[in-house]
Amino acid sequence: MSNDPGFLERARYGKDKVRVLRVVREGAWHQIVEYNVCALVEGEIDVSYTEADNSVVVATDSIKNITYFLAKTSPHILHPERFALHLGTFLLARYAHLRKAFITVEQLRWARVAVPGSGATETTEHPHSFWRDGDDKRITNVEVDATKGLGNIVAKVTSGISDLLVLKSTGSAFHGFVTDEYTTLVPATDRVFSTAVDARWEFSPIPVLNPLPASVVGDKQALATFVKETLSREFVLGAQESGAGTPWDGVNIAALARKATLEVFATDDSASVQATLYKMGQRVLAEAPHVQRVSYGLPNKHYVPVDLRWAGLDNVGDGGAGAEVFMPLAAPSGLISATIARR
Numbered sequence: 001m002s003n004d005p006g007f008l009e010r011a012r013y014g015k016d017k018v019r020v021l022r023v024v025r026e027g028a029w030h031q032i033v034e035y036n037v038c039a040l041v042e043g044e045i046d047v048s049y050t051e052a053d054n055s056v057v058v059a060t061d062s063i064k065n066i067t068y069f070l071a072k073t074s075p076h077i078l079h080p081e082r083f084a085l086h087l088g089t090f091l092l093a094r095y096a097h098l099r100k101a102f103i104t105v106e107q108l109r110w111a112r113v114a115v116p117g118s119g120a121t122e123t124t125e126h127p128h129s130f131w132r133d134g135d136d137k138r139i140t141n142v143e144v145d146a147t148k149g150l151g152n153i154v155a156k157v158t159s160g161i162s163d164l165l166v167l168k169s170t171g172s173a174f175h176g177f178v179t180d181e182y183t184t185l186v187p188a189t190d191r192v193f194s195t196a197v198d199a200r201w202e203f204s205p206i207p208v209l210n211p212l213p214a215s216v217v218g219d220k221q222a223l224a225t226f227v228k229e230t231l232s233r234e235f236v237l238g239a240q241e242s243g244a245g246t247p248w249d250g251v252n253i254a255a256l257a258r259k260a261t262l263e264v265f266a267t268d269d270s271a272s273v274q275a276t277l278y279k280m281g282q283r284v285l286a287e288a289p290h291v292q293r294v295s296y297g298l299p300n301k302h303y304v305p306v307d308l309r310w311a312g313l314d315n316v317g318d319g320g321a322g323a324e325v326f327m328p329l330a331a332p333s334g335l336i337s338a339t340i341a342r343r
């Protein structure tokens with residue numbers, strides 16, 4: 001037994017699963033976003049753990065309140081990356097003893113309902129009715145680092161998709177793998193390929209210039225007014241950091257990455273999940289110059305051809321090409337992951 005009582009190596013806290021729906025009313029035309037927000041902070045908070053001293057604790061309840069306050073007042077609410085940068089920067093600017101903020105925003109899908117338009121065959125997007133058009137989520141993870149002072153804030157932004165469920169009924173093979181005394185898998189020249197895409201793309205770190213002017217730091221009223229009325233994109237990022245392809249452009253990059261992922265999945269003549277994953281990552285890097293690194297986690301959701309030989313029916317054919325009836329396996333699944341980075 002050691003007498004070492006241990007020490008506080010790391011401490012981080014905040015509010016998780018802050019659920020918010022924001023309606024932006026532009027007359028009769030409404031825009032909505034639904035987010036699950038996690039906002040955590042680090043800083044000079046050690047004594048709250050080691051000395052039971054709560055004087056350094058911004059209550060997680062207050063962090064939740066700030067999240068809702070900015071959901072109402074931030075001009076960035078419709079953009080997960082911008083909103084996360086705003087929330088993280090806000091927390092560090094408001095509380096000088098907090099040095100890093102870790103904001104995760106998970107966005108749920110809401111698409112406009114299509115309704116009949118003016119022409120006989122036309123449809124038009126409804127101004128205020130929405131439906132859940134997919135279970136995939138948009139994720140953004142922002143780490144705002146003010147350890148070098150409020151004038152030298154740097155942010156790391158990683159965004160992604162989770163739970164994007166896809167399936168292709170041909171165009172996928174898997175053979176040539178190790179065969180030995182443990183092998184029972186039959187080589188397939190034609191199989192079902194299904195996965196729930198989990199993707200992350202990491203942007204180059206960005207300086208977060210011009211944090212809250214000193215005049216408003218610590219002055220709640222001035223701060224509220226500033227946030228509400230004068231906050232501009234240059235508040236969060238300098239002009240060069242707010243261009244196309246940067247985290248500021250996160251909505252477009254997410255659309256591009258989702259499209260690239262789906263297109264590669266559909267069109268690749270897949271030799272394996274591994275080989276298709278690599279092409280997905282390369283494609284995103286090719287199209288998104290500010291992205292430094294792309295990671296995928298792809299479960300191989302197995303669909304097993306059902307043996308119908310007992311009924312005199314061939315449901316497997318040559319290498320899988322004749323299979324028509326499959327049994328979806330809930331578990332286990334393969335899990336193929338990799339990170340593709342720029343040299």
Ligand SMILES: O=c1[nH]c(=O)c2[nH]c(=O)[nH]c2[nH]1
Pocket residue numbers: 174185271272273274300334336
């Ligand atoms: O694409 C695949 N990669 C694997 O590593 C693997 N292993 C397995 O059993 N089936 C598959 N499929």
